[in-house]
Structure formats: structure tokens, C-alpha cells
Amino acid sequence: MDLTKLSTETRNPNSMLLDTMSVSEIVTLMNREDQSVPEKIHEKIPQISSAIEKVIQQFKLGGRLIYLGAGTSGRLGVLDAAECVPTFGTNPELVQGLIAGGQSAMTVAVEGAEDSLTLAKEDLTKLHLTKDDSVVGLAASGRTPYVIGALKYANEIGAATISIACNENAEISKFSQYPIEVVTGPEVLTGSTRLKAGTAQKLILNMISTTSMIKLGKVYQNLMIDVKPTNEKLIERAKRIIMQATDCDYQTAEKNFLAAGQDVKIAIIMILTGVDKQAAEKNLQKNAGFVRKAMKED
Known part of the structure; x- marks a missing residue:
């Protein structure tokens, strides 16, 4: 292994x-370095x-989205998967995150798991x-054995394979059908890829989950219309979404x-549209859950 x-x-020559440095100087430097990340992502x-x-495409075939990685990369995948449930009302099975070493590795490194x-x-x-599933392998280094093993196996099964790395080549x-390489460069703190590399991975995961859910009909305009009202805050958010989507008052x-x-x-x-619940449900089902299309039904 040649790191x-x-x-x-x-x-990083800027942080030698x-x-x-003073606190303000460190924060300023980190902020300046972080600004390069979106630009690097834009190129990809x-x-x-x-x-x-x-x-x-895989979702529409009934498949799932599975993120997989070790350390920070694995944690980011688990986080994005977990957020899909309250944000888009998905079944926890639809988007899942795996981390080398299991759930305990979210807080404590499991020796040898990533190797x-x-x-x-x-x-x-x-x-x-x-x-029919999609497997997204995450590794800032681009060489984590755990991720390589996952992509190899996913290819054998015939699943879609995507990789996200922060190094070239x-x-x-x-081992990926859809490789994504965003070169974020040296970290402010040498080798601490939870910084720029982690930010890049998080931004890309945001794009993957949010865009795919939009294209599955879980968004109307720019509103989270599949939010599940499981507590008081979310109940009020649901009512507010209805108000924003229809321009109606709170009571309506x-x-x-x-x-x-x-x-x-x-x-x-x-x-x-003025239809009753039964008709609304029928129109929504007929249009695969897309509100805009369902409103065009007679």
C-alpha cells in the first residue's frame, strides 16, 4: 500500500x-479550502x-439503493439512508447504508473490518x-478493500454499481459501472478525509437521494409531500406544506x-381539484404517485 x-x-502547503495559527486563521483557512469542493463536484x-x-431506473424495477463504505464514508452513507425515511416517507428497506464492521462501527472503529x-x-x-438493486461504494481513498469486495459481488449478481472516490484512477x-472521482486534494489536517473529501461525498449523496426521490414522485414543486407526520412538529409541517402547495388558509x-x-x-x-378522498387516491395511484399528473385526471 503506497499512500x-x-x-x-x-x-497541504497552505496549512504547514x-x-x-489563531482560531480565526484556522477557521478562515478551512473555509477557503472547503470552497473548492463544489467546484470539483461541478466538473463531474x-x-x-x-x-x-x-x-x-433500478428503483422503478423494484430495486433498492444501498450505500456502503468504511469509517467516515460508511457513516455518511448510513446518514443519508436514514434521512430518506422522514424526508420522503420511504420504507427503511428502500435506501440502506452499510458500514464495515456493522452498526457499532458508527461510533467505534472495528479493527480490520475495512481491510x-x-x-x-x-x-x-x-x-x-x-x-435490480443499486450499490454505491464510498471510499475517499478509492482503495478500501471492503468497498472493492462489495462492488465485485454486486457485479456478479448483476446489480448496478456506482463508486465515489476522492482520488484519480x-x-x-x-469495479464500478458508474465511477465518480472528485479530487478534493490535500486536507488542511493531513489525511483527515472527514474534511473536504467527506464534504464532497455528502454533497454527492444529497444529489443521489434527493434527485432520485424527486423522480419517483415524492416532491411537488419543491415541497416534501411524502413527509410522514409521526410527531407534532411533522404534523404542523404537513399542514404548512398543504398551505404552501394550494395557497389555502390553515383551517382549510x-x-x-x-x-x-x-x-x-x-x-x-x-x-x-375539488375531488373527494377516494377519487384523489385513485388518480394518484393511476399516476404512480405523481401529484402534478394526478391533478390532470378528469
Whole structure:
């Protein structure tokens, strides 16, 4: 293993005196370095878009989205997967995150887990991976054995494989149908890829999950219409979404929210088209959950 060839492991000339800087100087430097990340991602929009198109295609076949990585990369995948449930009302099975070493590795590193080429296969086998699933391998270094093993196995099954690395000519790219390489360069703190590299991965995961959910009909205009009202805050948010989508007052939103069985989509269709709950449900189902299309029904 030659880490000297990885840009994420080299020393940043701008932070050679990091330990002598004031708090303000450190923060300013970190902020300046972070500003380069979106620009690097912008260069890879075609690759990112192609990967997302494939994820959407797999979803429509009944497949799942599975993020997989070790350390910070793994934690970011688990985080994005977990956020899909409250944000888009998805079943926890639809988007999942795997981290080398299991859930305990979210807080405590599991020795040797990321260096295993077979552990990921075991994890994916437990999930009953199919050819309709999408597997996204995350590794800032681009060479994590756990991720390589996952991509190899996913390819054998026939699943869609996507990789996200922060180095050029990444090893994981060789095993991915849709490789994404965003070179974020040396970190302010040498080798600490939870910084710029982690930011890049998080931004790309935001793009993958949000865009694919939009294309599955879980957004109307720019509103989270599939939010699940599981607590008081979310109930009030649901009513506010209905108000924003229909330009109605609070009382109208609340009335239709309750009449729709606390289903935001149904309530919006009822208000904007004047149909009852049963007709709204029928139109929504006929149009695969897309509110805008459902409102065009007679």
C-alpha cells in the first residue's frame, strides 16, 4: 500500500503552520479550502447524473439503493439512508447504508473490518442483493478493500454499481459501472478525509437521494409531500406544506389533512381539484404517485 500516491494523503502547503495559527486563521483557512469542493463536484456532473439515472431506473424495477463504505464514508452513507425515511416517507428497506464492521462501527472503529474483501459480500448476502438493486461504494481513498469486495459481488449478481472516490484512477473505479472521482486534494489536517473529501461525498449523496426521490414522485414543486407526520412538529409541517402547495388558509389545510387520512398528497389533490378522498387516491395511484399528473385526471 503506497499512500504517497493518494492526493488525500499528501500535505497541504497552505496549512504547514496549522499548529501556530489563531482560531480565526484556522477557521478562515478551512473555509477557503472547503470552497473548492463544489467546484470539483461541478466538473463531474455528467458522471453523477448518469449514475442517478441508473438508480432511478433500478428503483422503478423494484430495486433498492444501498450505500456502503468504511469509517467516515460508511457513516455518511448510513446518514443519508436514514434521512430518506422522514424526508420522503420511504420504507427503511428502500435506501440502506452499510458500514464495515456493522452498526457499532458508527461510533467505534472495528479493527480490520475495512481491510476485508469478503465481509461486504457477507453483508450484501444478508440483504439478499438482487440485480435490480443499486450499490454505491464510498471510499475517499478509492482503495478500501471492503468497498472493492462489495462492488465485485454486486457485479456478479448483476446489480448496478456506482463508486465515489476522492482520488484519480481510484482502485474502486475499476469495479464500478458508474465511477465518480472528485479530487478534493490535500486536507488542511493531513489525511483527515472527514474534511473536504467527506464534504464532497455528502454533497454527492444529497444529489443521489434527493434527485432520485424527486423522480419517483415524492416532491411537488419543491415541497416534501411524502413527509410522514409521526410527531407534532411533522404534523404542523404537513399542514404548512398543504398551505404552501394550494395557497389555502390553515383551517382549510387542517380540514383536508384530516379528511385525507393525514396524507399530504391526497389533501393537496382534494383542495386543488375539488375531488373527494377516494377519487384523489385513485388518480394518484393511476399516476404512480405523481401529484402534478394526478391533478390532470378528469
